[in-house]
Amino acid sequence: MIEVSNIIKRYGNFTAVNNLSFTVKPGEVLGLVGPNGAGKTTTLRCLAGIIPTSSGLVTITGIDLSKDPVAAKKQLAFFPDEPRLFDYLTVRQHMTFTARIYGVSDAQPKIDSLLQELEIFEKANRLPSELSRGMKQKLVIACGLLHSPKVMFFDEPLTGLDPLGIRKMKDSIVSRAKAGASIVLSSHLLHLLEEVCTNVLILKKGEKIADGTLQEVSARYSAGEDNVSLEDIFIRATGGTES
Amino acid sequence: MVQKVKMTRAFIYLRLTSFINYILSTVKRLKEPKFILGTAAAFLYLYYVVFRTMGGEVVNSKHLPVSYQNSLTIETYTRDQFLGVGACILFLLTIVRVGWLLVSPPKQVGLKFSDAEIAFLFPAPLTRKKLIHFNLLSAQITVLISSVILTLVFGRGNVGFVLNIYRTLGWWVILSAMNLFSIGSGLFVTRTLERVSKPLVAKIVTGLLLIVLVKFAFSSFLNAPLLESVASGSITSILAHANAFIKVGTFRWLFLPFSILVTPYFSTHWNTFIFGIAQALVVLAILYCWILNMEVSFEDASLARAENRAAIRAAVAAGKPPINASTPNKVFKDPFRLSSYGSPEIAFLWKNLISIQSWFNLRLILLMFGPALASGFYAIHESGKELDGAKLILIISSVVAMVTLLVGPQFLRQDLRSDIVYMDMLKTYPLKGWQIVLGEIITPVFVMTSCLLLSLGLCVFSSTKHPQSVYSAFSVILTGILVIPPVCTLQLIIPNAAALIFPTLAMSANNRRGGIEVVGQRLIFILGQIFAIICALIPALILGLLVYISAHWWAGLFFMDQLAKCIGAFAGAGTAMLLMVGEIALGLWWLGYRFEKFDISKDLPQGSL
Numbered sequence: 019m020i021e022v023s024n025i026i027k028r029y030g031n032f033t034a035v036n037n038l039s040f041t042v043k044p045g046e047v048l049g050l051v052g053p054n055g056a057g058k059t060t061t062l063r064c065l066a067g068i069i070p071t072s073s074g075l076v077t078i079t080g081i082d083l084s085k086d087p088v089a090a091k092k093q094l095a096f097f098p099d100e101p102r103l104f105d106y107l108t109v110r111q112h113m114t115f116t117a118r119i120y121g122v123s124d125a126q127p128k129i130d131s132l133l134q135e136l137e138i139f140e141k142a143n144r145l146p147s148e149l150s151r152g153m154k155q156k157l158v159i160a161c162g163l164l165h166s167p168k169v170m171f172f173d174e175p176l177t178g179l180d181p182l183g184i185r186k187m188k189d190s191i192v193s194r195a196k197a198g199a200s201i202v203l204s205s206h207l208l209h210l211l212e213e214v215c216t217n218v219l220i221l222k223k224g225e226k227i228a229d230g231t232l233q234e235v236s237a238r239y240s241a242g243e244d245n246v247s248l249e250d251i252f253i254r255a256t257g258g259t260e261s
Numbered sequence: 262m263v264q265k266v267k268m269t270r271a272f273i274y275l276r277l278t279s280f281i282n283y284i285l286s287t288v289k290r291l292k293e294p295k296f297i298l299g300t301a302a303a304f305l306y307l308y309y310v311v312f313r314t315m316g317g318e319v320v321n322s323k324h325l326p327v328s329y330q331n332s333l334t335i336e337t338y339t340r341d342q343f344l345g346v347g348a349c350i351l352f353l354l355t356i357v358r359v360g361w362l363l364v365s366p367p368k369q370v371g372l373k374f375s376d377a378e379i380a381f382l383f384p385a386p387l388t389r390k391k392l393i394h395f396n397l398l399s400a401q402i403t404v405l406i407s408s409v410i411l412t413l414v415f416g417r418g419n420v421g422f423v424l425n426i427y428r429t430l431g432w433w434v435i436l437s438a439m440n441l442f443s444i445g446s447g448l449f450v451t452r453t454l455e456r457v458s459k460p461l462v463a464k465i466v467t468g469l470l471l472i473v474l475v476k477f478a479f480s481s482f483l484n485a486p487l488l489e490s491v492a493s494g495s496i497t498s499i500l501a502h503a504n505a506f507i508k509v510g511t512f513r514w515l516f517l518p519f520s521i522l523v524t525p526y527f528s529t530h531w532n533t534f535i536f537g538i539a540q541a542l543v544v545l546a547i548l549y550c551w552i553l554n555m556e557v558s559f560e561d562a563s564l565a566r567a568e569n570r571a572a573i574r575a576a577v578a579a580g581k582p583p584i585n586a587s588t589p590n591k592v593f594k595d596p597f598r599l600s601s602y603g604s605p606e607i608a609f610l611w612k613n614l615i616s617i618q619s620w621f622n623l624r625l626i627l628l629m630f631g632p633a634l635a636s637g638f639y640a641i642h643e644s645g646k647e648l649d650g651a652k653l654i655l656i657i658s659s660v661v662a663m664v665t666l667l668v669g670p671q672f673l674r675q676d677l678r679s680d681i682v683y684m685d686m687l688k689t690y691p692l693k694g695w696q697i698v699l700g701e702i703i704t705p706v707f708v709m710t711s712c713l714l715l716s717l718g719l720c721v722f723s724s725t726k727h728p729q730s731v732y733s734a735f736s737v738i739l740t741g742i743l744v745i746p747p748v749c750t751l752q753l754i755i756p757n758a759a760a761l762i763f764p765t766l767a768m769s770a771n772n773r774r775g776g777i778e779v780v781g782q783r784l785i786f787i788l789g790q791i792f793a794i795i796c797a798l799i800p801a802l803i804l805g806l807l808v809y810i811s812a813h814w815w816a817g818l819f820f821m822d823q824l825a826k827c828i829g830a831f832a833g834a835g836t837a838m839l840l841m842v843g844e845i846a847l848g849l850w851w852l853g854y855r856f857e858k859f860d861i862s863k864d865l866p867q868g869s870l
Contacts, residue, residue, distance in 0.1 A: 068688040069860050091691035102686050106616040117601040118608035119690050125601035
């Protein structure tokens with residue numbers, strides 16, 4: 019469960035995220051969309067505790083992120099758009115390191131199981147430089163899932179993936195949500211929202227301009243028309259301009 | 262001809278606008294105090310080191326003490342006397358270059374183009390000749406800047422404006438010729454080896470011809486008059502011999518281009534300079550035309566070079582070793598078995614000990630231990646048979662300890678300084694800020710401490726000969742064990758604090774970006790680091806000494822002097838250690854707080870993550 023209440027993120031006089039509130043229940047997938055510079059990545063970083071909010075409240079499974087960040091972070095996983103890996107650690111060494119950082123009990127069987135599930139078991143002794151982008155992405159996901167997070171944040175999860183990788187990533191997100199995780203993802207790819215997300219939140223200039231289920235948001239911007247695509251809805255909602 | 266003019270204009274436009282924009286962006290940055298301070302510090306340093314002596318008074322031996330004046334044998338030379346030696350040096354460099362090309366010819370010769378130049382120029386409707394022309398013109402900027410720098414560095418003293426112009430242009434001629442020859446010879450060798458049916462035979466024949474030529478040239482140079490001059494120690498005679506050798510010797514034809522190229526640099530009068538530079542320009546023009554008319558495929562290799570440079574730049578920017586992109590990374594073994602239970606800080610030690618293995622290459626070993634080995638060899642040379650093994654160990658381990666203490670924190674950067682680019686990832690870890698900071702600095706502390714304790718142990722072992730000095734040895738070892746770890750930690754806390762407070766500076770140090778203000782900031786940082794470490798150590802030193810004296814006196818009332826010294830050392834070192842541990846705890850707490858408040862979107866430069 020993610021509860022966000024009136025969060026604001028300012029940089030000097032510039033407000034990147036303004037008074038944003040929403041809730042993501044277990045099993046829900048919230049798609050965060052908006053034009054370039056709308057504040058999607060800033061919002062995700064605030065929710066993952068990477069950057070502090072200027073004001074407002076974020077709770078992760080009921081734990082206040084600002085008051086007890088360590089406990090809150092144990093419940094979440096953040097997946098950046100670019101796989102960020104240590105150059106000199108092999109796939110297995112990455113998993114071992116992550117297990118120690120998160121204090122994962124009985125880690126080795128879990129590591130093997132995850133590597134097999136994500137089809138990188140055979141690459142366990144390879145360095146990141148020897149992996150394709152898709153493989154790196156899988157390793158990041160394996161590291162993120164090792165501590166069985168209840169909350170997940172994906173920043174542009176499909177960037178740089180091939181069609182098979184995209185399919186597997188989508189399946190992975192849906193299966194984790196079905197298993198009870200609360201998921202927030204940001205993406206420019208509107209078809210991803212249609213296939214994966216249960217809810218959508220449209221941001222523009224750091225402010226929420228629409229949120230709800232896909233049907234609710236569609237109904238709001240379709241103006242009674244039938245067969246209005248999500249692309250049209252997005253353009254109508256954002257006014258067809260960047261921030 | 263029209264195309265040539267266009268190309269040159271395009272080049273000038275690109276370089277000029279890039280330069281103007283660079284200056285403008287640098288000036289804009291001066292709004293921030295840290296950049297103003299950095300620039301001021303850099304200019305002060307430049308003034309002190311270079312310009313202060315240029316227009317000011319020349320150091321006059323009359324101002325020196327009389328005893329020192331008497332000990333000096335002052336011999337003055339005119340610049341043109343060095344012409345022969347200069348030409349011989351240039352000749353030797355050329356031979357080395359050709360020899361190296363024969364021994365290790367490049368598979369492909371790639372001209373140096375930047376990523377952007379490749380992206381814009383390679384697909385553009387330009388002939389290969391135009392691309393070479395662009396490349397040679399681009400190299401001229403580096404050559405010109407290098408010429409000015411070399412004039413400033415080697416031209417200190419009140420020599421006057423005109424002579425400095427001669428020197429700058431002289432350096433420009435020499436460096437341009439070296440640059441052109443380097444490019445041209447590379448292209449020529451590649452092309453020739455591609456064309457001949459038996460490249461190995463061609464290399465052997467050329468090599469033999471080269472050896473014969475060099476052998477005869479040097480036999481001619483090393484003749485009886487020269488050996489007499491060397492034996493008499495007359496520098497003037499040796500210089501005169503070199504001048505005569507290149508002007509009237511048997512091999513004067515071979516040395517002609519080299520003497521032409523060094524003439525402008527060694528000119529002292531405008532008439533010799535003008536004549537010299539005119540001749541040098543002809544040689545440069547010949548080299549230029551030689552390269553321009555060589556039809557060699559360089560595009561693939563240039564692309565590979567650019568990609569390699571980009572990979573190295575990215576690696577250095579991320580605080581990693583500048584590994585050649587074409588070399589696959591090596592898998593390093595776990596330093597120890599890391600279980601999933603226990604202190605998370607140990608995970609950082611484990612991770613950084615894996616990455617530190619990649620830094621232990623021959624270069625680092627030579628840098629770290631080269632001075633120690635050199636000191637050892639020097640000591641052997643000076644002492645002859647009097648030097649025993651123990652003294653040698655003492656000398657080498659003392660120098661290793663000094664080098665570790667002084668430059669260790671700069672070399673061992675497997676801490677926040679290199680991991681600052683992973684800040685977003687580090688901040689997702691469920692750990693307190695101080696835990697991450699502690700985890701990050703453990704590795705360099707561990708390596709430095711191990712190195713210092715080993716050196717100390719060897720020093721003590723090699724200097725303890727008598728049974729009565731065992732107490733002293735024990736005191737020293739005990740003091741080392743208590744004091745070295747906190748001293749190393751303090752030494753490493755300071756640069757890590759700087760990385761968190763001035764992350765841009767830490768990143769610029771990683772990616773080796775230049776700029777006058779960055780040079781100044783680094784100077785300020787080095788001075789600040791020295792000041793901070795002194796401030797941190799002085800209280801511990803004073804308190805430790807006071808406790809040592811008191812404990813020694815008190816223990817002397819009950820025990821023999823050697824044992825009292827041991828007790829005093831333990832008490833003094835223990836007190837100093839406790840004080841330093843307190844400072845470290847305070848530093849870690851504050852850095853942890855700073856880490857938690859670190860805002861990657863505000864504190865790090867755009868696009869660094």
